Amino acid sequence: MDNVGMVLVALIAGALRVSTPFLFVSLGECLTEKSGRINLGNEGALVLGAMTGYAASYETGSAWIGVLAALVAGGGLGLLHGLVCSLARVNDVAMGIAVMLAGTGIAFFFGKPYIQPSAPQLPVIPLGFWSDAPQIRSALDVSPLFFIGLLVAFVMTWAFKNTRTGLVVRIVGDSSDAAKAMGLPIDRVRVIATTIGSALAGVGGSFLSLSYPGSWNEGLSSGQGLVAVALVVFARWNPLACAAAALLFGAAGALGPSLQTVGITQGYYLFYAAPYALTLLIMILTVAPGRVLRGMPGELSLTR
Template sequence: MDSDIGLWAIPLAILGGAIRVSPPFLFVSLGEVLTERSGRINLGLEGTLVFGAMSGYALAYQTGSPWVGVLAAAVAGSLFGLVHGLLCSLPRVNDIAIGIAMMLLGMGLAFFFGKPYIQPVAPDLPAISFGWWSELQQVQAALRVNVLFLIGIAAAIGLWWMFRATRLGLIIRVVGDSSDAACAMGIRPSVVHTFATAAGGAFAGVGGAYLSLFYPGSWNEGISSGQGLMAVALVIFARWNPIACLWAALIFGGAGALGPALQSAGISQGYYLFYAAPYVLTLGVLIATSSPTRAVTGAPGELSITK
């Protein structure tokens, strides 16, 4: 069978690229949704993502198990989130400033402790081939889905259900909308803030493990390319809805796959410009949501951007 599918190779490559590139966006945005729905912003998730990538790769290499690496990345991310939450519980501390400091700390620690793991090769996370029905290599490659992507879909649905139908979700939403109302109900907002931030950090750590253990599948100091920061804009774009974060992550992932897709289809002239598509999309999202009326639609009342 002829494997040349012509121009169909471009949308197929973008689809496959979106599936491969989107999980870090998805996990970081889900973590930020959880954190922001409790009324706190964590801009340090870029550092958490990078440190999670390093710690996950290191533990996977040392133990020979990629899933131990994922667990280690989640634990490392939760610790970063816990420190962020505890610091922000102190009087007159700004959560945005602490987030920037934690981002720099996470990246610095990752670069320092990760130097011995730049050359060693750790085991990859498993993937499932949903393209078995086709003889075309392009289809098989596009539909090769990592298990963490499927876990991310389940996590998005689970968070959406938690916010709508559980007592825990109600507590988080109440704290995020009004600390005074939460205190009147006997809820301690600082405790909810801290644990939500820690859980959000765990999500970001898992996103980092995906980067180092599957795509691109190695550890280096430039592994993130700002995906943790872009995911914060993604949360605004998704209006703090976990299900919408899934679709937004696929859009951002498709934008990130545009350059490689054009290159794989033989379009080489100017394709480097398309590598900037995720950053242009992030800028567009921030501009589109910067009006005083649209930016806060659906935002928790206790967030800094609503005051």
């Protein structure tokens, strides 16, 4: 295989890996914002999920129990955020920052004993079975969490369009006055949506510690939970578009390692900044004055 082919394979494989945490956090944030609430605390849920998942995997010997523990830990932070934000005069954004700091602080404090030990990792699906090259076969070992995330995106899209639950979430997110007139439990819907959204972020964190890069340390997240908020805006609050945007950001994150496979090392650290440069560019282009944010729920805190 020539250099172009090697870079392409490495880029695709890297995109599938790097996009997975973006996928789960952006879907979680999409659900939360569809209900009319912003949750910047998903960064904390991501980090706490990574630590909890790794610790549970190490203690039980089962990586899937680790994923379940990460889901519960992330959901716990989301429940806290949802309940507090249901109180009068509590700002979503400020509370989200507090939850983010709390989640990362708890993870760093309780995660110190698990920095060195090796925990069981999640199994992989070998998409490179068609190749005889060991490098390609190894690169295309994909975590099942990626496909679970895609399934969640399809289910969310279908549910928003075709189910009563999805309609209730959309009504609550678009107009609290209409929701009140219909007798819908606004606070309960938002608490549940926030809890599930943070639980998804926790699962994204478990991917980081149990699949790729496959370890626990305090610098694991690199702000991916916050980048996912920009992803949701870019995707116009559409779950399938969130999945596509996550793959785009994953490819940007995999650009540096992909070029390294063919010996291009100059500007190595610059390539690693590609996802964050892309985030800035997307926010400039999509949130510029005069542009209509199609699909934005009417009850988001930033619009009130």
